[in-house]
Amino acid sequence: MSALTQSTPAAAQSDAAPEKELRPPSYWPFVVPALVVVLAIIIFPWIFTIWMSLNEWKVGSPTTFVGFSNYLRLPSDPRFIEAIGHTLVYTVLSVVLPLVLGTLAAVVFHQKFAGRGFLRGIFIMPMMATPVAIALVWTMMFHPQLGVLNYLLSLVGIPPQLWVFHPGTVIPSLVLVETWQWTPLIMLIVLGGLAAIPTEPYESAQIDGANIWQVFRFITLPLIMPFLFIAGMIRMIDAVKSFDIIFAITQGGPGSASETINLYLYSVAFIYYDLGYGSAIAVVFFLLIVALAAVMLYARQRMLWTEIASGA
């Protein structure tokens, strides 16, 4: 076996199995510095967070080991339960709206037109711009008396709204900002998917006389489904964790109407300095994100099975 490999180096090269000189362990020195950094800033904080979550740990007072009692506090903490509700509503809206709009935008940017690269650069500006700076301008635009949004509404005969200043409209208003900001990312991912689609199905659809909607529904959509799924997953992870926009515009208010888990975590850890309880929230929060991702994966699998079962 080894004689064979040695006698045909060309075959070994093209094969996945590397030659003796390229034996994997020798690349370790390249990875070690990054490994040290990752251990220090990602792994260590995680282990330490889990340890802290098992302690009564407040800034300025001695720490005591309390086992799981920080976790047991969570189900009976109304603010935490309420925050879960806000987070879920915020997340679902902030995934669905950008997903729909981003897909439509991708279909348009997939066409050829003059200045496409430049306009695509403009289109992605909202997601690259500094979130706090953007939040500040949106706050001015949401202003009930002087804000430009109520002026625009008045032009089409809609009465002025209180936007982020009313508990009933604060989450949809924040979702509006989030959608404006992150639709471009969905567009880019779906655009990458569209570029990978073969042209044959479109040619035969044209011959069969399919209209634009039929082509989109029965050819484009199924083919970009994997990309939509990835885009949705990334969007979900970011939306659950959304902080800058909410913090800078409402700080979780009015009252606690827009307080998501991340905002509550901030208050517990860095306003009340209850670091043990905050760590428990951080751990549960992480597990919640993983659980949401798992649900999405499961739903995707179910969809695939149904497609196979129905012979599509």
Next chain:
Amino acid sequence: MTPRQIIGKIGLWLAVFVIVSPAILFFLWMASLSLKFEVDNAAYPPVFIPEHFAWKNYADVLGSNRFLTYFINSLVVTGSATALALMVGVPAGYGIARMAAHKSAIVILIARITPGLSYLIPLFLLFQWLGLLGTLIPQIIIHLVVTVPIVIWIMIGYFETTPLELEEAALIDGATRWQVFRHVALPIARPGIAVAFILAVIFSWNNFVFGIVLAGRETRTLPVAVYNMISFDQLSWGPLAAAALIVTFPVLLLTVLAQRQIVAGLTAGAVKGG
């Protein structure tokens, strides 16, 4: 062109216009707010293009002595965090790609999923114990949470696409692995490094959450400084909008100039930290 094609063309341009206008109108309005005196900013119906431009809003922001401090803080934090990330992340991406150690990407995934605040709790305590809280060092270190995963992730993807033949030839000629990396792999990877650099700079520059916890009065970065302006200047929109635009301007400029690299990096499934 047939009438049908002409209608198609018009429809396409209409669609493009509808899609880009929220971004264009927002930033134009931002510029408008920043260039108006308070009289115009408080006017109803709103004034879009004022008769007199309030350039003094910009002069006020740029002229305040604090602004320079915060600008330098931002430069130091983003510059150091990006440079360090490139120093450790580019070789790591190379090593991982060549070893085909795809399981190591799980760590990056965990970093991607973890909320930024969960890093802050333990690291905040650590920095307190080490007595570093009055300096920029804590922020530089914690910004690595953002920049290192971005750089590693993009470089793994990039080195996987660069050809192995040249590297193997160099190895056969007796070059050490380090020399191969330094003189063969690295020059080829320059476009990938550019993508990693640009995205690391942008996401570090924009970061807010680490600053509000770790920055003191003297160590604020620009996003934190702008946020703190809100509470003091609730009603002077002009200077506030000017400050916001100044903070985000470098990023917007980079986005338009390097949109090809940014799109390539983000489409490759790039990561936003924090």
